[in-house]
Amino acid sequence: MNKLKKLWNENRVMMVLALIVIVCIIIIMVVMFQYFFGATTSSYGTRLDDISSVPFSEDAKKTLEESYQMEHLESVDVEIRGKIIYVIVKYDSSVTLADAQTKSFEAYQAIDETYRKLYDFNVTVIQDATDIGTGYYLMGAKNVSSENFVWSNNTPIKAED
Numbered sequence: 673m674n675k676l677k678k679l680w681n682e683n684r685v686m687m688v689l690a691l692i693v694i695v696c697i698i699i700i701m702v703v704m705f706q707y708f709f710g711a712t713t714s715s716y717g718t719r720l721d722d723i724s725s726v727p728f729s730e731d732a733k734k735t736l737e738e739s740y741q742m743e744h745l746e747s748v749d750v751e752i753r754g755k756i757i758y759v760i761v762k763y764d765s766s767v768t769l770a771d772a773q774t775k776s777f778e779a780y781q782a783i784d785e786t787y788r789k790l791y792d793f794n795v796t797v798i799q800d801a802t803d804i805g806t807g808y809y810l811m812g813a814k815n816v817s818s819e820n821f822v823w824s825n826n827t828p829i830k831a832e833d
Contacts, residue, residue, distance in 0.1 A: 720754055726790050728752045732783065739782035740775065752791075759795045765802040769810065772797040776812055777821060792816055
């Protein structure tokens with residue numbers, strides 16, 4: 673017992689520091705183990721939990737596609753990824769940019785209210801350049817929490833020869 677008291681008295685600072693280092697190493701190992709080998713969760717986290725209660729059905733997809741139907745439509749493609757509804761619409765040269773934006777808003781309104789409260793809406797409107805017009809490539813997005821569409825004009829500008 674005297675040897676332990678003598679050892680403690682001579683090396684008190686070193687023993688306290690060694691104890692602190694050991695405790696820190698144990699804490700770091702526990703945190704690393706939980707981080708790398710902890711409970712596996714989805715890479716999306718919990719933000720997609722709500723869509724399991726209201727999945728976007730094929731009927732809703734068909735309704736959305738039918739809401740775009742008009743004589744100047746070339747194609748419409750609807751794809752759901754996570755909580756975002758992606759729509760790609762291609763028009764012929766007779767549809768103006770304003771008409772395309774209006775039609776996208778009308779199509780969004782055609783979606784059921786339960787989907788509008790849960791899913792974000794992203795639409796891409798395309799018109800190829802022809803002899804008549806320059807065409808356009810426009811993207812619009814509507815977040816669940818926002819009131820209006822946000823439009824981004826991504827029409828490439830062609831260099832003049």
